[in-house]
């Protein structure tokens with residue numbers, strides 16, 4: 001196999017202390033050298049005899065390999081980046097597709113009751129459209145050194161490389177006639193605050209374009225195949241107040257039919273715009289649906305809106321529902337704190353969601369200011385031993401009289417029994433680290449003869465089921481509107497996101513190549529450690 005290789009000139013003097021499984025190894029690399037996650041998946045490292053990390057990059061197995069000895073590597077990287085972040089368009093398959101002046105017109109106030117026999121009102125003089133060539137900068141910090149905290153670098157010298165992504169919003173020309181559109185909305189995976197806000201905004205915006213045929217697919221992808229589940233007609237008046245409660249008007253599910261069956265069902269129903277609200281799995285499905293539509297030469301726009309309470313989608317500032325989840329999680333932490341603080345030698349343990357990413361645990365620990373120990377999947381820890389969590393709890397009880405532990409559900413999976421079970425979507429069913437910590441803490445304090453009153457709180461489903469807060473409400477509104485603008489503009493296989501406070505379109509594969517994780521070398525994790533005052537637990 002052909003390989004490109006170079007040696008990173010930063011000395012790796014300390015021996016890695018962590019087990020060398022792939023994930024940990026990747027984290028270790030990032031920790032040492034601050035490489036951007038963009039390239040991590042493509043680098044393989046070995047400790048060379050010279051004591052330096054030698055990084056190799058396989059041309060066959062990877063699309064991102066860069067030979068930094070090539071004087072043109074930067075422009076080649078940028079060209080490759082532009083290609084990767086190009087957003088698929090209907091004209092890729094239908095070069096002669098007709099385009100029309102946009103019917104998205106804010107002068108038009110009563111689209112549903114209008115008869116458009118005379119044509120749609122348009123507003124071509126209006127300077128409210130986005131030019132297709134508008135771009136947003138993906139990374140905004142110029143790190144001058146790879147050793148700068150949280151540095152995300154492309155090359156060993158951390159050269160500044162501009163990376164531009166596509167700006168979201170309404171276009172002046174559209175590729176669908178509203179009267180020929182049948183739009184469908186589907187919500188998949190687990191619940192997340194804000195699903196109803198996004199559904200509502202998609203319907204409202206579609207109506208402003210003049211679409212009259214809008215349906216909801218019940219209970220996720222399953223609704224495409226289950227004959228007993230009828231599609232739900234959606235109108236502004238149906239969705240007007242749905243954002244006032246949590247959950248999803250349409251229902252959610254995991255698992256479901258094959259992509260081919262979903263597309264056949266879409267063909268039968270005449271759906272030519274599909275809005276898919278979901279996380280990594282749902283987006284993998286959406287992208288496969290987009291590919292299948294292209295294969296079958298169907299003029300269909302498939303647009304995703306990332307929904308994940310775990311905030312584990314790449315490249316975005318955050319996903320909707322995450323802020324709300326943090327706010328709710330804070331309440332649980334506060335209860336744990338009150339319980340612990342009011343008990344003699346009280347220890348509160350709170351388990352929060354986060355299958356492979358500890359964002360909720362980290363942010364709510366930061367927000368509450370009441371957490372002494374925050375444990376996340378990205379940072380390995382020991383429970384026992386001189387540097388373990390339990391020894392630190394003893395210290396906290398002796399010095400403070402109480403302690404609060406916040407643990408993400410995916411943390412410390414090496415410390416719990418594996419079941420090998422998966423859910424209907426193929427996600428691994430995790431062992432309960434919260435219960436494990438509770439049990440081990442009780443046992444430990446009993447053994448050392450110090451009384452401890454351990455209270456365990458698992459608020460996970462309460463956090464997921466609540467309605468979006470104000471900031472998530474706004475995010476959902478903008479994402480929902482931009483999803484519709486993207487579909488009318490003829491894009492498909494894309495998803496919407498917020499990037500450095502601006503709204504953008506991404507090609508789906510780029511945001512789901514792996515789950516986004518907390519970078520243990522990021523300023524945010526360092527801030528969390530500063531706030532909790534916890535040591536390393538290894």
Ligand SMILES: Nc1ncnc2c1ncn2[C@@H]1O[C@H](COP(=O)(O)OP(=O)(O)O)[C@@H](O)[C@H]1O
Nearest residue numbers: 188189254255256278279280281282284285425
């Ligand atoms: N790789 C995949 N290809 C196609 N569909 C997928 C894929 N992974 C998951 N799905 C489907 O996406 C839906 C949601 O996936 P799941 O992992 O449960 O939630 P989330 O989208 O929130 O990650 C399920 O119906 C599942 O069958």
Ligand SMILES: O=P(O)(O)OC[C@H]1O[C@](O)(COP(=O)(O)O)[C@@H](O)[C@@H]1O
Nearest residue numbers: 189190191279308309310353354355
């Ligand atoms: O009990 P369920 O529905 O499987 O949900 C649990 C999962 O939901 C999540 O909150 C989010 O997962 P999804 O993004 O796949 O919906 C995970 O953190 C958690 O493991």
Ligand SMILES: [Mg+2]
Nearest residue numbers: 189279280281
């Ligand atoms: Mg998922």
